[in-house]
Amino acid sequence: MDLREALPPEAICFDLAADTKAQALEILCQQAARSLRLQTDSIFLAVMEREKLGSTAVGGGVALPHGKIPNLDRLFMILARTAPGRELDFDSPDGQPVRILALVLSSLTATSEHLQVLALLGRLWKTPENLRLLLSAPDRETFYNIFMELAAINE
Numbered sequence: 001m002d003l004r005e006a007l008p009p010e011a012i013c014f015d016l017a018a019d020t021k022a023q024a025l026e027i028l029c030q031q032a033a034r035s036l037r038l039q040t041d042s043i044f045l046a047v048m049e050r051e052k053l054g055s056t057a058v059g060g061g062v063a064l065p066h067g068k069i070p071n072l073d074r075l076f077m078i079l080a081r082t083a084p085g086r087e088l089d090f091d092s093p094d095g096q097p098v099r100i101l102a103l104v105l106s107s108l109t110a111t112s113e114h115l116q117v118l119a120l121l122g123r124l125w126k127t128p129e130n131l132r133l134l135l136s137a138p139d140r141e142t143f144y145n146i147f148m149e150l151a152a153i154n155e
Contacts (some may be wrong), residue, residue: 003151006075006117007144011035013080014140016101021090025065028078028103036076038106042068043105057092061135062125066104075113078103079147081134082093089146100125100134122152 013031018024025047026040033040046067050056057063080101082088087097102121106114124130130150137143 003077003117003120007077007079007147008035009141011078012140012144013078014143015083016080016094017083017086018056018088019086021051021088021098022048024080024082024088024101025103027143028065028080028101032076032078032103032105035078036072038069038071043067044071046073046105047103050084054095055091057090057098059092059094059096060125060128061087061092061099062131063088063090063092063101064104064121065101066106066114066118068108068110068114069105070108072105072107074107075110075117076105077112077117079144081137081143102130103132120151120154125148149151 016024018027026044029044029047030040032043046069047065050067056065082099087099090098104117133146137146
């Protein structure tokens, strides 16, 4: 899995200005649709269908919304950090609001790759220091570079 191909630098949503879970997901799906040249509705529907099965918040201020998308030929991610003071209620198992989101999209048949990236993200988020580093990044470039370094360590 080439994480740099799945998550190009322009797929960083730094200081996401959303007030609700649905609004945050819609913004991320719109950004994904522009990048992938797909319809926002199909992406948003797939992500919300998955969210209906149970919250994709994993605790510690992190959520991993994801979905399988028709007509998508590769794994694609958007990594987001909310703007300061704009924590999101994601029905997290630990009750903490969400500040970091990783939207993961894959083709209908890419089960292995989809699960690999979710597992990688799960390992990365388990360390509070990793989250602190991402939350303290002063700009989107630093945020991206920190994430890529952490992902390489956790692969």
